[in-house]
Amino acid sequence: MIAALVSAIALATSVGPGPVNASVPAGAYSVAFRLTPNLASRTGSISVSVTRRGRPVTGARVRVTVGMLDMQMGSFTLPLRERSAGTYGRMFPVVGMSGRWGFRVEVAPRGGRAFQVALADRMLG
């Protein structure tokens, strides 16, 4: 698991500060990652849209693990629910501290091989 995380963060896409709307390719898949307002002191919204060759991937299991990159702190994992075809999301909680946060998005497509993408976000207070 640690090896997978190391690999994921090493290939992370840099995003932020401010609202995030980034597209990350993963083989035949593409992951559109959105985070608003991307402020440490406010709750927000996180969503992940998964497509495969341009078509929405429905019925996948999607979760996001978040951890501070600047300090040795804790982490948390958010399971996302499918809100519309191929788009998974939920409320994003207060993390309390500005700085660089790592996001590891794990996608397990129904009947397909699981994959993950990583983003390194600069979050303001």
Next chain:
Amino acid sequence: MKRLIALALTAAAFAALAVSASATPKHASTLRQLTILVKSDDEHGKKGPDGKWHDAFLPANPVLKAGQTTRITFVNYDGGAHSLVAPGLNLNVQIPAAKGSVPGRVSIVLTAKKAGRYDWWCASPCDTWAMTHNGYMRGSIVVGK
């Protein structure tokens, strides 16, 4: 090698947790009480392996039971404010500073629905060593079955 160490530290920051909880239950059938003291290094919060006293939540790794409603009261003896942020439980508790000899107090009512370990941290700038060491200004709320 430095890069490997940095990556390993980064990876250590990601302990995978599956979470689902509610911080404000509508109905509490059995209310358990838990008090967490917050003390600074000056008040001898907790001695670290470095031989120095550090800021600490006491206890820093409280144990709750899934589905059980608990009133958690934070009593802060420090002249500085602290906080407990546990995103996995959707908790963001601001703990007021002590005023003179009167500790700052705040209470929350929590019902964690799903068992697991939920990391928390103090997001208020305080003892930097304590903020980065489990058992001091960060820890886990352990929810058992």
